Amino acid sequence: xxxxxxxxxxxxxxxxxxxxxxxxxxxxxxxxxxxxxxxxxxxxxxxxxxxxxxxxxxxxxxxxxxxxxxxxxxxxxxxxxxxxxxxxxxxxxxxxxxxxxxxxxxxxxxxxxxxxxxxxxxxxxxxxxxxxxxxxxxxxxxxxxxxxxxxxxxxxxxxxxxxxxxxxxxxxxxxxxxxxxxxxxxxxxxxxxxxxxxxxxxxxxxxxxxxxxxxxxxxxxxxxxxxxxxxxxxxxxxxxxxxxxxxxxxxxxxxxxxxxxxxxxxxxxxxxxxxxxxxxxxxxxxxxxxxxxxxxxxxxxxxxxxxxxxxxxxxxxxxxxxxxxxxxxxxxxxxxxxxxxxxxxxxxxxxxxxxxxxxxxxxxxxxxxxxxxxxxxxxxxxxxxxxxxxxxxxxxxxxxxxxxxxxxxxxxxxxxxxxxxxxxxxxxxxxxxxxxxxxxxxxxxxxxxxxxxxxxxxxxxxxxxxxxxxxxxxxxxxxxxxxxxxxxxxxxxxxxxxxxxxxxxxxxxxxxxxxxxxxxxxxxxxxxxxxxxxxxxxxxxxxxxxxxxxxxxxxxxxxxxxxxxxxxxxxxxxxxxxxxxxxx
Amino acid sequence: xxxxxxxxxxxxxxxxxxxxxxxxxxxxxxxxxxxxxxxxxxxxxxxxxxxxxxxxxxxxxxxxxxxxxxxxxxxxxxxxxxxxxxxxxxxxxxxxxxxxxxxxxxxxxxxxxxxxxxxxxxxxxxxxxxxxxxxxxxxxxxxxxxxxxxxxxxxxxxxxxxxxxxxxxxxxxxxxxxxxxxxxxx
Ligand SMILES: Cc1ncc(C[n+]2csc(CCOP(=O)(O)OP(=O)(O)O)c2C)c(N)n1
Ligand SMILES: [Mg+2]
Numbered sequence: 001x002x003x004x005x006x007x008x009x010x011x012x013x014x015x016x017x018x019x020x021x022x023x024x025x026x027x028x029x030x031x032x033x034x035x036x037x038x039x040x041x042x043x044x045x046x047x048x049x050x051x052x053x054x055x056x057x058x059x060x061x062x063x064x065x066x067x068x069x070x071x072x073x074x075x076x077x078x079x080x081x082x083x084x085x086x087x088x089x090x091x092x093x094x095x096x097x098x099x100x101x102x103x104x105x106x107x108x109x110x111x112x113x114x115x116x117x118x119x120x121x122x123x124x125x126x127x128x129x130x131x132x133x134x135x136x137x138x139x140x141x142x143x144x145x146x147x148x149x150x151x152x153x154x155x156x157x158x159x160x161x162x163x164x165x166x167x168x169x170x171x172x173x174x175x176x177x178x179x180x181x182x183x184x185x186x187x188x189x190x191x192x193x194x195x196x197x198x199x200x201x202x203x204x205x206x207x208x209x210x211x212x213x214x215x216x217x218x219x220x221x222x223x224x225x226x227x228x229x230x231x232x233x234x235x236x237x238x239x240x241x242x243x244x245x246x247x248x249x250x251x252x253x254x255x256x257x258x259x260x261x262x263x264x265x266x267x268x269x270x271x272x273x274x275x276x277x278x279x280x281x282x283x284x285x286x287x288x289x290x291x292x293x294x295x296x297x298x299x300x301x302x303x304x305x306x307x308x309x310x311x312x313x314x315x316x317x318x319x320x321x322x323x324x325x326x327x328x329x330x331x332x333x334x335x336x337x338x339x340x341x342x343x344x345x346x347x348x349x350x351x352x353x354x355x356x357x358x359x360x361x362x363x364x365x366x367x368x369x370x371x372x373x374x375x376x377x378x379x380x381x382x383x384x385x386x387x388x389x390x391x392x393x394x395x396x397x398x399x400x401x402x403x404x405x406x407x408x409x410x411x412x413x414x415x416x417x418x419x420x421x422x423x424x425x426x427x428x429x430x431x432x433x434x435x436x437x438x439x440x441x442x443x444x445x446x447x448x449x450x451x452x453x454x455x456x457x458x459x460x461x462x463x464x465x466x467x468x469x470x471x472x473x474x475x476x477x478x479x480x481x482x483x484x485x486x487x488x489x490x491x492x493x494x495x496x497x498x499x500x501x502x503x504x505x506x507x508x509x510x511x512x513x514x515x516x517x518x519x520x521x522x523x524x525x526x527x528x529x530x531x532x533x534x535x536x537x538x539x540x541x542x543x544x545x546x547x548x549x550x551x552x553x554x555x556x557x558x559x560x561x562x563x564x565x566x567x568x569x570x571x572x573x574x575x576x577x578x579x580x581x582x583x584x
Numbered sequence: 585x586x587x588x589x590x591x592x593x594x595x596x597x598x599x600x601x602x603x604x605x606x607x608x609x610x611x612x613x614x615x616x617x618x619x620x621x622x623x624x625x626x627x628x629x630x631x632x633x634x635x636x637x638x639x640x641x642x643x644x645x646x647x648x649x650x651x652x653x654x655x656x657x658x659x660x661x662x663x664x665x666x667x668x669x670x671x672x673x674x675x676x677x678x679x680x681x682x683x684x685x686x687x688x689x690x691x692x693x694x695x696x697x698x699x700x701x702x703x704x705x706x707x708x709x710x711x712x713x714x715x716x717x718x719x720x721x722x723x724x725x726x727x728x729x730x731x732x733x734x735x736x737x738x739x740x741x742x743x744x745x746x747x748x749x750x751x752x753x754x755x756x757x758x759x760x761x762x763x764x765x766x767x768x769x770x
Contacts (some may be wrong), residue, residue, distance in 0.1 A: 124628060129679040132623065149679055150658050183620075183678050309673035312666060 004565050006137040007167040008033035011100065014143040016043055017176040021072050022062065022437055023047070024055040028075025029115060030102025033167040044173060047437055047466060052457035054430035056086020056157075057456065060095045061434030064417045065392055069096040069150050070434065075512060076102045077115030080122070080161075085424060087126045087157045092421025093243060094218055096155035098146050105165035106134050119161045128156035134163065136171030143180030145433040153186030154307040155218055166211075186189060186306060190328035194321045198278070198302050199335050201319065205276035206347035207299075207354075208236045211259065214420070215241030215281015215305060217413045219325035221248070224413045226329035227280060233336060233514065234343050237355060239267035239280050242405055243420045250409030256355065261287045261556050262402040265363035268554070270355055271296050272562040279303045281325045284314040285421070286558075294561035304328050363554045363567055364406055373523050375400060375475045375546040379407035379447070382473065385486075385530045390442045392435045396428040396452030399481040399552045404447040426455030429472065433459050436468040443471070443534060450476040451500050460513040463539040471533050472541045477548045485551050489572055507544035513539075558583030612641065612662045614686040614695060615672065620680040621647045621655040628678060629657055636672050639663060640760035642697070642740070654682070660740075660763050685767070692768040698761045699743045704731045705754030713753045720746045725770045731756075 005013065011034050015023065022045045027035045038046050049055040052074045070090075074083050080101040090097045106114040109569025120132045129149050133139050139162065146158045202208065210231060216223045224247050231238050238248045239259040248255055259265035259271055271277065277299045282288070284303075289295040295315060300500045303310070303324060305319035311320040322330055335341075366376045393408055394417040395401040401418060410416050417435060419427035432446040446453075454475055463470050477500075484498040510517030516536050520529040520543070533540045555566045559582075566572055619625050626645055633640050642660040647653065655721070661671060668686070673685045687693035701722075703713045717724065717734050720742070726733035736746050740763060747758055 120624060121627070124624065125631050153677075183682070186677075307677060309677055310669065311673070313670055313673075316666075 002032045003173040004170055005173055006033065006170050007139050008037045009161065010067045010136070010140045010171070010173050010584075011143065011162070011167070012037045012044065013039060013173060014140045014176075015071065018144070018147045019068075020044055023071040023073050024049055024058045024062070024434065025073030026052050026055060026079060028076065028102065029099075030076035030104060030164050031073060031167075032098070032163075033164065034073065034102070034162075046073075046389050047433070047462065049430065049433075050083035050461050051456065053086050053426065054433070054456050054459040054462065055098065056083050056090065056099065057424075057427050057430035057527040058434030058437070058459070058462075059097050060086065060090050060093075060418050060427075061394060061431030062438045063095050063097060063434075064217075064431075065414050065435045066438045067414060069098055069147060070097040071154075074099065074101050075115070076104055076119065077117045079115075080119040081117055084122060084126055085422075087123060087159065089422040089424045089427060090157040091126055091128065091201055093419065094155050094214060095157065096150040097157035098143075098150050099123075099157060099159040100143075101159060101161050102167070103132065103161045103163040107165065109163065116153070119159070123159045126157070127159050128154075130159040130161065132161045132163075133166055135205040136166050139166060139171065141174040141179050144174065144176050145181055145184075148181040149184055152184060154215075156404070187322060188306070188324035188327050190304070190321045190323035190331060192331065195328060195332050195335060197319045198321065198332055199339065199341060201300055201302065201343050202234060202236075202277055202278070202336070202343065202528060204344055205236075206344055207270075207274045207351045208234070208276040208278065208343075208348065209256075209270050209274040210236055210238040210248075210278045210280065211240070211271065211282055212238065212244045212247050212280045213241040213282025216244055216247040216325050217281075219281065219306075221413065223281075223325040223329065223406045225324060226333060228252075229333060230329065230336075233333070235348060236278075236343070236347075237270055237352070239263070239271065241285070241288060242418060243418070244282060246410035249411040251411060256359075258405050259288060260285075261290070262406065262554065262560075264360035264551055264555075265361050265554050265567065266355055268556065268562040268565060269358050274299045277301045279305075279317075280329070281305060283310045286314070289314060290556045291559050291561045296562075324424050337415075357489070361567070362519060366550070369547065370523060372547045373521065373526060373544060375403050375477065375550055376407055377523060378475060378526060378544050378546060379403050381526050381530060382445070382447075383408050385527065386443060386445070386534065389534075390439075392417065392432075392439060392442055392444045394418065394428040394431040394435060394444070394446040396446070396448040396455075397423045397425045398405070398449040398452055399485065399550070400447055400475040401476075402482075402552045405477070408447075425449075425452035427452075429453055429456045430459045430462075432470040432472070433462050433466075433468055436463070436470050439467065442470075443460055445471045445473050448472055448474045449481060450478065450503060450506075451480045454504075457509075460510075460515060460541070462540065464514045467538070469536070469538050469540075472539070473533070474541065474543050475546050476503075476506070476543055477546050477550070478503060479548055481550075482552070484549070488551070506541050510539075510541035515539040515541055517541050517543065519543040519545065609664060610662055611665060611668060611688070612660065613668050613686055614693065614763060615659045615661060615675070616683075616685040616687055616765060617657040617659065617675055618683040619655050619657060619679060619763055620682070621653040625655065625680050626657070628680070629659075629675070632674055632678070633659075633661070633671075636670075636674065638667065641655060644762040644764055658763055658765050687765050687767055689769060693765050694768060695739055695763050695765040696737055697740050697743050697763050698735065698737045699747070700725070700759045701734045701736065701750055701755060702731060702748060702757040703734065703750050703754050704756045706730050710755045714745070714748060716749050716753075
């Protein structure tokens with residue numbers, strides 16, 4: 001049964017066939033036929049953002065919190081170029097997105113037509129794959145392929161560029177099951193020999209550690225269950241990257257906390273001193289490894305990753321296992337049980353004793369203050385007053401992001417939305433919109449810095465329009481805090497342009513948008529203010545005035561090994577040499 | 585092919601380049617990449633090399649299967665073993681890439697390049713050019729009273745050697761196709 005329809009209708013039909021219920025977008029000349037079709041149906045909700053970057057981050061928040069691909073619709077030229085930052089963000093963090101962009105009609109491409117940009121050229125290195133569709137007969141097939149590529153293997157953003165004449169013309173619709181997807185089938189099953197080698201190493205390890213990443217979250221809830229089962233089965237300690245928080249519950253007794261540049265002392269030292277590292281869905285990012293030559297020098301490394309190019313890219317793996325985390329861990333756990341595997345309990349107990357000594361350092365302690373709100377204290381109170389709630393946390397980028405990762409506890413996957421790989425200021429506000437669209441009744445909080453928050457604050461309008469009660473929890477230090485910290489440590493305390501000058505009055509700003517504004521500066525008022533924020537049925541901008549010169553510790557300076565970590569102010573003098581200053 | 589000149593430790597100072605500075609062994613590999621011949625596929629492959637800082641010493645591309653719309657891209661690249669491995673993995677994960685073969689490690693392969701060389705001169709030099717062309721089995725594909733265009737096929741080294749000899753004899757222009765390569769045997 002073939003069906004004839006216009007390209008614009010095909011777009012909507014293909015989205016329906018893919019089970020899409022919401023898209024984030026912004027109209028313009030080159031997508032008007034598609035918007036006309038959107039107008040004439042009710043199955044797919046369209047969220048009108050205020051800036052195309054916001055649309056992409058909102059779609060990321062939606063995707064990250066649901067496990068489904070996020071869908072974005074933008075117009076040609078400036079619509080597409082505005083989306084680029086979000087697309088790269090999704091590429092770096094492996095978030096499945098399908099971005100549909102309008103393009104000038106095929107017969108005008110290359111003529112510098114009004115609002116023409118070489119969108120596929122610009123986004124070629126920013127997407128997992130992209131397509132320019134020149135023929136309406138190929139449009140629906142391409143959209144189905146786009147969903148397949150975005151969600152198969154290592155997820156990522158894809159883009160389909162659709163010229164306006166292709167939207168107007170009539171062609172044959174290809175239903176989803178007939179789409180041509182056979183050529184892209186990444187391997188998901190792990191090599192049994194490698195899995196056997198992994199199990200054997202785990203049986204004899206004396207100082208083992210699980211190091212998990214965003215790949216566990218991307219693999220789905222079953223992967224999380226399997227990771228937890230393996231930890232339970234072995235009693236091994238577990239740490240996670242920023243992207244992987246929630247795979248193992250923060251309240252679990254084997255949890256060491258996050259690792260990396262601002263990770264916990266015990267997590268980093270355990271990584272440095274382990275004899276077996278079991279990397280599940282993480283990619284040895286430079287925020288994790290520090291100086292590569294000194295990274296975990298005495299360990300055997302197992303590396304599970306669905307992307308073969310992650311293997312041996314930075315750190316050589318002794319046992320690489322390519323495939324999907326869920327499939328590999330299913331096989332590994334089955335083998336573990338079939339062999340009646342046991343761990344080296346005496347050695348592992350001694351290892352835990354060593355870890356307990358590192359934990360006793362209490363690396364997250366800070367100097368409390370009764371007059372000024374410390375950012376760490378604000379997050380401790382936020383955690384205490386929201387723990388156990390149906391809660392989703394987004395962040396912007398900076399010190400507040402690292403403190404949120406350190407001080408908030410994640411019990412489940414898909415509850416933590418942050419820009420890790422690209423570190424995009426302005427991610428959190430629109431991401432919170434996307435999360436709330438997917439989880440209408442949940443408590444969605446964006447832990448923000450005042451500078452980052454201003455980068456996409458226009459999306460407050462979107463939150464108001466769609467009655468999304470997102471809570472913007474701004475840790476306002478009136479500084480580009482993370483930049484200020486680096487300038488203090490690396491650039492002789494010359495604070496070049498790291499002030500947030502001329503800030504708006506956030507309470508009045510909230511009111512101007514039609515939201516609620518709350519300001520708090522006295523630690524004694526904090527709890528009450530947080531309760532008020534949670535109780536309010538609508539969007540809130542929470543302006544939390546915090547100490548201005550707090551530094552984020554622990555910190556492994558760029559280019560240093562894990563065992564040269566700075567724990568507090570006392571450690572910082574002359575800590576970073578001139579070679580370290582070259583690194584980011 | 586130009587020799588690579590990488591200073592000891594030069595790559596160790598940037599977080600953008602995390603390769604181990606102690607591995608100095610630079611290898612030259614010939615890769616055969618089978619791709620869908622779709623719009624932009626060559627830009628994708630070249631963009632991968634420039635974006636990630638890999639070397640391209642030579643690159644050839646043409647459709648080799650007109651019904652299946654498959655093109656074969658032959659790339660000569662150089663790098664440490666770790667970088668070569670990365671290049672292959674990065675190529676393999678691209679959606680329009682079907683196969684990646686490293687002809688340098690997958691057993692013996694034949695490599696050929698075609699070059700056209702214009703040599704301008706008279707008298708003894710002209711005679712010498714013709715004599716050397718004969719030794720190298722180069723063909724004369726165009727001639728005037730004071731010039732020849734030679735066509736030579738062979739390994740890049742052979743083409744280099746021939747071009748070196750022609751230089752003092754009046755070499756004016758060279759056009760090279762880049763390497764085409766196939767594995768030997770069945
Ligand atoms: C789009 C973008 N521009 C610049 C940076 C560099 N940068 C990283 S953190 C930071 C300061 C963030 O300030 P704020 O949002 O107030 O957070 P704080 O560190 O003060 O908690 C800057 C400028 C970035 N990450 N993203
Ligand atoms: Mg700030």
